[in-house]
Amino acid sequence: MAALLPVAEAQQRLFALALPVAEELCPLADASGRWASRDIVALRTQPAADLSSMDGYAIRFADLPGPWEVIGESAAGRSFAGQVAPGQAVRIFTGAALPTGADTVLVQEEAAHDGDRLALAGEGPPRLGSSVRPRGLDFAEGDALIQAGERITPARLALAAIAGHATLPVRRKLRVALLSTGDELVPPGTPLGPDQIPETNRLLLAAMLADLPVELIDLGILPDRQDALEAAFRALDCDLLVTTGGASVGDHDLVRPALAAVGATIDFWKVALRPGKPMMAGRLGDAVVLGLPGNPVSVFATATLFVRPLIAHLAGAADPLPGTRTVPLGESLPATGARADYLRAELIDGRAHAATIQDSSMLRTLARATCLIVRPAGVPEAKTGDSAEILDIA
Numbered sequence: 001m002a003a004l005l006p007v008a009e010a011q012q013r014l015f016a017l018a019l020p021v022a023e024e025l026c027p028l029a030d031a032s033g034r035w036a037s038r039d040i041v042a043l044r045t046q047p048a049a050d051l052s053s054m055d056g057y058a059i060r061f062a063d064l065p066g067p068w069e070v071i072g073e074s075a076a077g078r079s080f081a082g083q084v085a086p087g088q089a090v091r092i093f094t095g096a097a098l099p100t101g102a103d104t105v106l107v108q109e110e111a112a113h114d115g116d117r118l119a120l121a122g123e124g125p126p127r128l129g130s131s132v133r134p135r136g137l138d139f140a141e142g143d144a145l146i147q148a149g150e151r152i153t154p155a156r157l158a159l160a161a162i163a164g165h166a167t168l169p170v171r172r173k174l175r176v177a178l179l180s181t182g183d184e185l186v187p188p189g190t191p192l193g194p195d196q197i198p199e200t201n202r203l204l205l206a207a208m209l210a211d212l213p214v215e216l217i218d219l220g221i222l223p224d225r226q227d228a229l230e231a232a233f234r235a236l237d238c239d240l241l242v243t244t245g246g247a248s249v250g251d252h253d254l255v256r257p258a259l260a261a262v263g264a265t266i267d268f269w270k271v272a273l274r275p276g277k278p279m280m281a282g283r284l285g286d287a288v289v290l291g292l293p294g295n296p297v298s299v300f301a302t303a304t305l306f307v308r309p310l311i312a313h314l315a316g317a318a319d320p321l322p323g324t325r326t327v328p329l330g331e332s333l334p335a336t337g338a339r340a341d342y343l344r345a346e347l348i349d350g351r352a353h354a355a356t357i358q359d360s361s362m363l364r365t366l367a368r369a370t371c372l373i374v375r376p377a378g379v380p381e382a383k384t385g386d387s388a389e390i391l392d393i394a
Contacts, residue, residue: 004272006377007305007340011321013268014281014306017288020316021174021239025167028160031152034170034213035316040146043164046138049079050098054131057111057118058092058102060084061128068118074099089118098132105131139163149318171316176209177238177287178202179219181229181246181255182294187221200363201244201292201299208303212311229258233284239314241287242307245294255291256280264289272339272377275360276302288314295360301342301372304393324374326387327352333375333382340377344369345390352390370394 023037059068068089074080076095084090084101092105110122139145145163146156152168160168185199186192199221206216217238222228224246246255262284269280275298280291288310292302304322312320330353343354347370354373355365371390382388
């Protein structure tokens with residue numbers, strides 16, 4: 001029997017199955033959540049001129065301690081057109097361009113203004129350049145602002161906009177097909193027969209992928225019949241097919257033989273993790289295929305470790321894997337065996353408390369969990385207070 005594949009090795013083999021998808025230029029309004037396919041550089045300098053960061057008066061530092069003659073006004077979008085000569089000042093507002101000749105802002109709380117006459121009234125004079133945002137403080141034209149492979153977050157979206165971009169180079173959206181198998185499954189809300197249960201996996205997966213740049217294709221629930229699976233696989237038109245159920249070795253586990261019958265190649269099957277061991281990955285034509293187990297917690301775990309990272313990889317992410325952090329354990333945990341454990345847990349007062357029962361069918365336990373405790377294969381018992389690696393899920 002072939003050895004189980006470690007999670008990290010399985011992830012890397014999965015990424016090797018396909019390169020990122022093609023690039024497209026995307027309008028800013030549609031770019032959030034995508035990954036940059038090229039470095040994005042500034043098309044302009046920000047700020048484009050020296051600006052005031054406060055309401056006050058633009059003066060020449062050399063003229064301190066004053067007094068000054070106020071000769072005009074500069075507001076955001078309406079700058080003062082003249083020049084500040086010795087002994088002169090210009091009323092200025094936050095965000096307004098500093099007039100030519102001025103180099104310092106005397107804030108209004110430190111000034112006494114009587115008609116056109118201005119005097120220093122504060123506890124001390126301003127420093128040279130006080131309350132001035134110099135040209136290029138944020139960035140200069142040509143600066144690299146977003147690296148290829150970085151995700152377009154809301155802040156990066158705003159950065160690209162102020163840098164002069166109307167479109168961004170990103171990877172196109174992925175077409176992801178979801179399919180569930182099982183004679184016992186019916187759509188949620190359907191009256192149940194004695195051997196039926198509501199199908200949850202496609203709903204769960206769709207929600208888990210909602211923040212990713214994907215177009216979902218719902219292939220529905222298919223019965224445990226190889227001919228039905230083969231027909232669905234032959235009609236496939238997507239970048240990624242994700243199946244749930246039928247991935248093990250029982251008489252009714254028909255996903256693998258159906259894939260083989262239509263020409264798919266399986267790169268690996270069975271991963272050293274709990275829950276989610278009977279997961280498989282391969283290719284069918286131009287599509288990557290991921291066959292997940294049928295139990296919903298196994299679906300959640302494998303989607304977290306493989307489906308989401310694969311989509312991020314195909315969408316151009318430089319670092320597609322989920323991040324982890326360490327926290328102390330709330331109670332002791334037993335030694336692990338040949339598989340890594342991903343334990344549903346809650347963070348309480350900064351400590352991770354694993355659920356008492358970790359059965360992979362228990363959605364209520366998953367719904368209460370805020371993290372997964374990652375226990376590598378072959379590690380000894382962990383004591384209360386020991387550091388543990390966790391993966392946040394809520």
